[in-house]
Amino acid sequence: MDGSIMFWLSLFLLALLAGAGDAAGGRGGGGGGERRGVYVVYMGAVPPRTSPNFLHETHLRLVSGVLTRGKPAENVVVQQYTRVFSGFAARLSEPEAAALRRKPGVVSVFAAPVSHLHTTRSWDFLQQQTAVVVKTDRARRRRSSPDATATATAVSSASSSSATADTIIGLLDSGVWPESPSFDDAGFGPVPSRWKGVCMAGDGFNSSNCNRKLIGARYYDLGVGEVKKRPSARSSGSSPRDEAGHGTHTSSTAAGNAVTGASYYGLAPGTAKGGSAASRVAMYRVCSDEGCAGSAILAGFDDAVADGGDVISVSLGASPYFRPDFSEDPIAIGSFHAVAKGVMVVCSAGNAGPDAATVVNAAPWILTVAASTIDRYFESDVVLGGNNTAVKGGAINFSNLDKSPKYPLITGESAKSSSVSDTESASHCEPGTLDASKIKGKIVLCHHSRNSDTSKLEKVDELKSAGAVGSVLVDDLEKAVSTAYVDFPVTEITSAAAADIHKYIASTSEPVATITPTITFTEYKPAPVVAYFSSRGPSAQTPNILKPDVAAPGVNILASWIPTTTLPPGEKKPSQFNLVSGTSMACPHVAGAAATVKAWNPTWSPAAIRSAIMTTATQLNNDKAPMTTDSGSPATPYDYGAGQVSPTGALDAGLVYELGEDDYLQFLCNYGYGASQIKLIASSLPAGFTCAGAGNASKDLISDLNYPSIAVTGLGTAGSRTVSRVVTNVGAQREASYAVTVAAPAGLDVKVVPSKLEFTESVQKLGFQVTFSVSGKNAAAQADLSGSITWSDGKHTVRSPFVVSS
Structure with missing residues (x-):
């Protein structure tokens, strides 16, 4: 295997x-x-x-x-x-x-299952990308779209407006560090009167830790397997205070104040801010070091909705290989009832990529977020002896090595212990395979791959304990993610770069090198790319719903953190910020964007907000080329859904795809739930509602759910499939004419009827049908074909990706 x-x-x-x-x-x-x-x-x-x-x-x-x-x-x-x-x-x-x-x-x-956490410049980068896409799109049209700079300014204004200040983002996470400047309440007005939450006292946390910014904090007894609200309890996890850093990072990413002079010990300097900096924050601590108990997750949802939140951000999830069904998944259950009450739920897609069919949190009422990179790179080079050749690498370290290459350089293979016969394991520096006497005082070159028995950090700890002065890790898969080694000189290089180092070692009897401390580069290209770890579609549960929905920055994200004891050489004070990667970091970017859309459109449903975010997503990188994965392959909707989130574009969507509780109940019917279960799940059933009952054949009807994207399965057998959609005009002009364009791959015929949508004062909802037909003798054998359907009135671009499979 x-x-x-x-x-x-x-x-x-x-x-x-x-x-x-x-x-x-x-x-x-x-x-x-x-x-x-x-x-x-x-x-x-x-x-x-x-x-x-x-x-x-x-x-x-x-x-x-x-x-x-x-x-x-x-x-x-x-x-x-x-x-x-x-x-x-x-x-x-x-x-x-x-x-x-x-x-x-x-x-x-x-x-009760145990879920796990899916563990700045990112917002500036998103706005820059919107400007790139707007300018590119404008060049293609006869009628120009709104000025990108003006729109970006509008987004910035929205994030600090009084309307946004009334939005509340609840996070189900590991807690919060209230002393972080990201949660200072200077300049905030009174807490919204609709807020019904509390600030629970606990270990190292009292009610005064909440304020007009951090307006609520709850915790649940977090001994996994025995979860109970106990405000006076004094046991592990008996406090809203963050002991992991994860919840502090995600909440400040979603809604943290703008903090100038932020950095990670000088790296990634600038202003750290959340996507909806004027929104209020409420933390629901459902996770401990042991994981996130399902019973606590359900309690967090129950409270977050009843307390008065507008958006719930959930950066955790089940295993992609042992995922529960919807009726036994705490996140699916809690989010269903949140959305039924009008509360938006945004979840991370998981970190099991790049394997296919690993996406989690794939219920259609959830907005599911993949992770992508931004245009920032942390460079740490290997300088070789002889002619001082620099081999480019990337990682986060604060090397105190001499700048001159004077440290002996050795490969793991040549440092193999005499008691070990496995040369490959030694070349990968697996613990126990190296002779400590051979690596003491030296820089060690180690290979790393997905099938390595141990993590990179474990290998580095072993080398450090054995007396090595530094390490160079060869890692092609994870090259976009800068691992933080902090106080030990380590950098990571590609196999191509490693070949140069091996060639140098072979050319001299005394190879020497040094490792440079990390420096920050911005405007790195290409960006964004889809992160290797980001879980991919199709959804194993519902292949007729395209998941993930969108991608957002989730690699090397700077945001607030808890105090840490691991400091760089010479540092005496912990950084208030940290650089972290994961779909956990991508999720709150979209939650912040959703809160801003909600502020501008307070009557919009969660489905309308999701639609605006999806249909205005971008698919171009900063080279104005189609996005790729970080391996260089073209990105598909299974990688990033509709594309990279565009907070600016989502504020002026033009058309939206609406869905309500009734639609989700019909989805459950088509999925296979019986009428008796549906009646219990729903607060009330619409008049005349019927459920066909369990039956696999009805799952094809899931493709007709009025979702902003389209997924169709079994096309090779059927030969043709027609799906229906309805769009609602939400643009400023009630009289509008939209024309459709289709981007379809070879082997697939796509026809949209009608090809124009004419909205009038009295008609603001219009339907259309899309027929997919295989063409060509080999079309049926093709596994997955993707493209897009785009409606435009010359000002708005409303794009829906599709994927069909045989």
Whole structure:
């Protein structure tokens, strides 16, 4: 089996075992000494006019009915959901859980899963990219589009307007560091009156840590497997305070204040700011070092919606190899009810790329975000002896080595321990394969690949402990991500660059080198590219919905961080900022953009906001060429969805694709859920609503969901497929005429009817149909074909990507 697959399988088997441990509990209890674990009992939407107290008692009675006589339900129920949706988490045995599954009113019962975190210049870069695309598009049209600079200024103004200051971004994450300047409330007015949240006191955190910027903070007892709200508790995770840095980074990326003079010990200097800097922040700490308990995630959603948030940002998710079904996925459940209440939910796509079909958080009511690079590069070179040739590399280190190449240079292979026979493992510097006496005082060249047994940081720690003075790592896959080695001189190079170093080593009996400290380069090209780690489509659950939706900056992102003890040489004070990569970092970029769109359009639904973000996304890099992946291959909708998010463009979308709760319920019908489940999940069913029931054949109808992108499967067998869409005119001109253009690959015929949409004062919604037909004798054998459908009135460009597969 491929080493990369083995790596991911082993990683997620550990996660699965953690979840199994949560289910098993490891503790005795119940009748007959049965092992007990935390199970979530999900009961759908809160029925109209139902009080939380009534639900509280209902949950306890339900549990009492399956427990051993005399055992109080209060002793096993560890969390209840009563504000937006109904359900609870309880410590149960498997027979008790099975009994609850058979109870009326229960949608699902499942062992509480453990999710994991998907772990500045980025906003300036996004605006620059919008300007590039606008100018390029303007050159192609007869009628010019709005001036890019003016529009970018409008976005900046929107981010600091009083309207934006009334938007609230809630984050389900690892907590927050309230002392960060990103959350200072100077200049902020009163907290919006609709806010119903709280600032919970906990370890090292009190209510005064919240202010008019950080308006709310909640936490949940984060011992994975036993989650319960306990404001007075004093155990691990009993505080909204961030102990990992992740939540502080994501929240400041989404809505942090503009902080001048920000940098990571001098690297990436400039102004760090969030995408919607005038928005308020509310943190829901659902994660600890052990992971993110499913019962805590559900509690976070329940609170974030009821507290009054506008956008919820979720930078975590399940394993792509053991993903739960929608009715047993805390993120899918929580986000469904959030969207039903009009709250936008933005989630990271996962970090399991570049393998196909690894995207998570793929429910159609979620806006799913992939990760891309920005135009910043952190360069650290290897300078070789002889003629002082510099071999370009990239990483984050604060090398204190002499600038002259005087340190002996050796390969891992030549430093192999005599007790080790595996030369390849030694060349990869796997722990235990090298002779410490051979590497002490030297720079060691090590290869690294996806099938390496250990991480780069583990290898470097081993070399550092053995007395090496530095290391050069050869890594083609991860070249776009600058790993932070901080206090140890390390740089990373490509295989092509490594060939030059090997040639130099072979040319002399005493090869020497040095490693230069990192410097920052901007306007790096090409950018953006899709990051190697970003999870790819198609969605394994719903291939008839194109996921991810969009891409956003997620590589080497500078944002606020918690104090750290690992400092560069000579530094005495921790940096208030850090450079981090992951789809976790991409997600809050889009959450910030969504909050700005919401501020400008307060009545818009989550679907309309998502549509505006998707249909105005860009597909060009700063070379004005089509975006690629970081391996250089052309990027496809499976890599980046509709393209790179354009916060500027999303404010003037022209047309939007609307969806409501009824549409998502019909999706669940087509997906295979029965009418009885649908009735429990929904707060109320529309008049005349029918559900065809379970059946795989109906999944083809998912392609007709009024989504801003189109995905069709089975075209090779059917030969032809027609899907329907409806668009709503949201432009300033109520009378508008849009014409369609189609970009289709060879082997696929695409016809749009009608080819023009004429909006009038009385007609603001219009439908159209798209027919896909295979053409050519080899068309049916082609796995995936992609293109786009674009509507334009000369001012607005409304683009929808499509993918069809055989």
